[in-house]
Amino acid sequence: MKLLTTNFLKCSVQSCDTSNDNFPLSYSAQSTLARDESIEFNAAFLLKILDRVDWPAVVTVAGELGNSGLPATKPVLSSGDVAQLGDDELALLRDLHVLLVQTTLVEGEMKCRNCGHTYYIKNGIPNLLLPPHLA
Amino acid sequence: MASSKKQYLLYMVQTHPNFRRAELESLADMFGIEVDFCDYDEGSPFCVVELESDEQAQQWIRRSVLTKAVFEFWGRGTTLEEMHEAIRAHPTFEQRKEQFKHSSFKFEFENYRGGKKKDMATKVKQIETFRYVGFEGKIDMKSPEQTYTLIEEYEAPTGKTPAATPLSYLFGRLVQVSDRASMDVYDLKKRPYKGTTSFEAELSLVSANIAQVKPGTLMYDPFAGTGSFLTAGGHYGALVLGSDIDGRMIRGKGANADIGSNFKYYHEASQFLDVLTMDFTHNSLRSDLVIDTILCDPPYGIRESIKVLGAKDPERFAGKENLIIDGEKAFLRKDYIPTKKPYSLDALLDDLLAYSAERLPLGGRLAFWMPTANDENVETIIPLHQNLELKYDCVQEFNKWSRRLLVYINRGDGYNGPTNGGVQRSPSNFRERYFNHFTK
Numbered sequence: 001m002k003l004l005t006t007n008f009l010k011c012s013v014q015s016c017d018t019s020n021d022n023f024p025l026s027y028s029a030q031s032t033l034a035r036d037e038s039i040e041f042n043a044a045f046l047l048k049i050l051d052r053v054d055w056p057a058v059v060t061v062a063g064e065l066g067n068s069g070l071p072a073t074k075p076v077l078s079s080g081d082v083a084q085l086g087d088d089e090l091a092l093l094r095d096l097h098v099l100l101v102q103t104t105l106v107e108g109e110m111k112c113r114n115c116g117h118t119y120y121i122k123n124g125i126p127n128l129l130l131p132p133h134l135a
Numbered sequence: 136m137a138s139s140k141k142q143y144l145l146y147m148v149q150t151h152p153n154f155r156r157a158e159l160e161s162l163a164d165m166f167g168i169e170v171d172f173c174d175y176d177e178g179s180p181f182c183v184v185e186l187e188s189d190e191q192a193q194q195w196i197r198r199s200v201l202t203k204a205v206f207e208f209w210g211r212g213t214t215l216e217e218m219h220e221a222i223r224a225h226p227t228f229e230q231r232k233e234q235f236k237h238s239s240f241k242f243e244f245e246n247y248r249g250g251k252k253k254d255m256a257t258k259v260k261q262i263e264t265f266r267y268v269g270f271e272g273k274i275d276m277k278s279p280e281q282t283y284t285l286i287e288e289y290e291a292p293t294g295k296t297p298a299a300t301p302l303s304y305l306f307g308r309l310v311q312v313s314d315r316a317s318m319d320v321y322d323l324k325k326r327p328y329k330g331t332t333s334f335e336a337e338l339s340l341v342s343a344n345i346a347q348v349k350p351g352t353l354m355y356d357p358f359a360g361t362g363s364f365l366t367a368g369g370h371y372g373a374l375v376l377g378s379d380i381d382g383r384m385i386r387g388k389g390a391n392a393d394i395g396s397n398f399k400y401y402h403e404a405s406q407f408l409d410v411l412t413m414d415f416t417h418n419s420l421r422s423d424l425v426i427d428t429i430l431c432d433p434p435y436g437i438r439e440s441i442k443v444l445g446a447k448d449p450e451r452f453a454g455k456e457n458l459i460i461d462g463e464k465a466f467l468r469k470d471y472i473p474t475k476k477p478y479s480l481d482a483l484l485d486d487l488l489a490y491s492a493e494r495l496p497l498g499g500r501l502a503f504w505m506p507t508a509n510d511e512n513v514e515t516i517i518p519l520h521q522n523l524e525l526k527y528d529c530v531q532e533f534n535k536w537s538r539r540l541l542v543y544i545n546r547g548d549g550y551n552g553p554t555n556g557g558v559q560r561s562p563s564n565f566r567e568r569y570f571n572h573f574t575k
Contacts, residue, residue: 005409008376010421012413023421039404048351049374052424101405120469125385128378128413129473131466133456135417135444 001126004100006061007053011112012119012128021113024057027064031108031121041097043082043090050074050096062099070099140185141227143192144208144307146245146286148201148315152177153529154341154540155201161345161542166194180247181288181305183208193311198371200314200340206284206307207231215264218304223267235308238272238280243309248289250297261285282309314340320401321366327400328392330384334363334432334504338531338540342430343367345527345542346502352427355494357415357487360384362394364430369398369406373428376420380442380475382412414444416478416486426494432504433483441483442475481518485556488520488543495545500526502542508568509537516560519553522546535572 006024016022055074062070075096077089085093108121117134120127147155156175163170168191174183180203186192189207196205210225212218222228242262244253253261265283272280287301321336323329342364348354350372356364359377361384368375377394379385387393398407413419420426434441446452452474458465465471484505491501501523507515509532517528520543527542546552 001409001411005376005411008421008424009411009419012417012419014417017422036404038399042405045351045372045374045405049353052353054421118467122469123386125382126409126411126413127382128411128417128419129380130414130417130444131456131471131473132444132446132449132452133466135414135473 001105001121001124002101003058003061003065003103003105004049004053005126006105006110007057007100009110009126009128011115011117012130013112013115013117013134016112016114019114022115024054024061025110025119026113027061027105028109028111029064029066031065032106033065034104034106035098035102036104037102039097039101041094043085043093046093046097046101047077047080047082049100053100058100065105067099140187142208143184143186143310144206144305145182145184145196146203146206147180147182148203149180151201151338151341151529151531153531154338154345157527157529157542158199158201158341158344159195161347162195162198165347165349166191168195170195181286189310196311196313198314198344200318200337200344202313203315204284204312205310207310209306209308211303211305213303215261215304218306219264219267222306231308232268235281236269236271239275239278240270240272240281240283241274241276241279243282243284244287245284246287246289246301248291248297249287249301250289250292283307284309317370321370326366326397328361328387328394328397329363330361332360332384332432336367339363339367340370342502342504342540343371345529345540346428346430346500348373348428348430353425354428354430355420355426356431357418357429357490358431358433359394359410360432361387362397362410364432365394365407365410366397366401368428368430369403370401373406374408375406376408377410378413378415379410380412380414380444385410385412414475415490416443416483418490420494422493424494425496427496427499429487429491429495429501430503431487433480433487435506436480437506441478441480443478443483444473445476446474447476479559479561481558481560484518488518488523488556491543492520492522492545497545497547499545500542501545502540504538504540506536506538509533509535515539516555516558517541518560519555521552521554522548522550524550524552 009025010023059070075092077085079085104124105121106124109118111118170184192205196202210218210221212221244258284307286305288303290298290302317340318337323333348368348371352373354368354373354375356377359365359379362377365375365377394410395407398404456466523543524546526544529540530537
């Protein structure tokens with residue numbers, strides 16, 4: 001499961017939807033991380049995907065997983081056109097590619113900050129199924 | 136404006152006639168290309184259209200799967216001579232002659248419903264009839280700058296014998312070959328990871344085109360299975376995300392035989408986000424996430440009945456949440472497997488439409504497949520939602536049943552379209568009838 005996916009996942013429990021604490025889920029510091037370097041960098045593609053990203057959630061989750069060096073606000077790029085970007089900006093996008101796309105959670109736990117239900121990530125696949133009393 | 140437009144010839148396939156025009160219209164709409172389909176005939180592989188430029192024709196047809204190619208249209212005739220007359224009589228013939236006069240070129244020969252391939256002597260003879268055009272570039276069979284194609288159209292063969300003489304001759308300059316070659320690349324026979332529910336390459340790519348999957352956008356398949364539609368969406372440049380209640384499909388058969396490894400095999404790993412073990416009806420995608428396209432093949436309940444999270448018999452599960460195993464709550468253990476209950480296809484599709492109305496941007500498309508039996512004297516009822524416009528209903532017929540690709544456009548709260556949510560639409564149990572070969 002890519003770090004980017006943590007940015008899209010809330011708690012499956014429907015009653016948690018009324019809470020602001022159901023996203024992002026809280027990730028265990030003991031989670032096993034890996035890096036998949038085979039995924040190629042595509043600046044234009046990443047730039048578009050970045051529009052979808054909730055930055056504060058990236059900061060929170062990366063912090064829980066041991067990376068507390070991210071800026072508090074979402075990086076703003078000078079142009080939506082990759083050809084117009086400077087070297088520094090491309091380097092920044094490359095860093096974001098490593099963080100969001102190449103970093104994967106192989107084994108781990110994620111917990112809802114509202115109801116406390118725990119979900120597991122096994123062999124890189126998050127399991128968001130619920131027991132009948134929460135379904 | 137019509138005068139500044141040029142004539143182009145589409146050469147299409149004759150399979151899936153129901154889907155062909157929907158694909159062409161959807162791609163044209165996606166690129167903002169206005170096309171008049173007045174010459175379009177479902178029974179013919181040819182269609183002449185007017186477009187602004189070669190670039191526009193290229194943009195339009197590059198992704199098409201049910202088109203073979205698009206040509207700058209030079210002329211047509213019932214005999215070769217008549218075709219040459221038409222070419223010469225075309226108002227822009229003089230310009231055409233000049234434009235690529237010195238470019239390297241080659242001739243190609245195509246035939247529709249013709250018999251065996253043309254021999255070299257006949258080809259040379261036919262090429263020589265074009266002497267008057269005055270091509271001065273050198274002939275290059277490997278990488279010519281321009282390719283000119285002569286297409287012969289024949290009458291349908293009587294029995295096994297193909298017709299002897301062509302019905303008509305068409306000629307044009309090749310502008311863009313379609314994406315039909317991808318059918319072979321994505322052929323299930325060659326795919327590293329697939330399963331019994333994998334969807335064939337051709338129609339999954341066509342589905343992605345009709346759903347208008349766009350580069351750099353987010354596509355979601357809530358019933359991902361072995362990821363056939365994720366693969367198609369990734370091919371057209373979307374970031375694709377899938378989920379399935381059945382974790383076995385998603386896990387695959389090891390690190391080199393799962394959905395992710397298919398993407399690596401196709402060199403499209405950057406398009407693949409993840410697949411989640413998740414019940415679509417207990418959805419975990421955050422509510423404010425915009426999903427550009429939803430493309431899927433929901434469980435018909437053929438191989439396995441449709442299930443969602445929850446207890447079929449709640450009394451049996453009463454109090455189970457307090458069960459402790461080895462000092463841990465049973466439902467919080469890593470190996471816990473939640474129980475599931477049966478659900479109807481109607482309810483699942485209602486949920487899918489409601490979800491799409493909530494998550495798609497205005498103009499965003501939902502496309503999914505739905506099976507129906509052919510022999511029932513009951514009208515097939517297509518699910519409808521008040522915010523969604525039913526744009527296409529493309530049917531693929533099999534012997535005793537058919538399946539259809541339903542395509543909806545999100546028009547938002549003000550649309551007030553017809554709705555039939557909550558209504559029982561499926562006349563009978565499709566699964567049971569499928570296994571009884573539709574005899575009951």
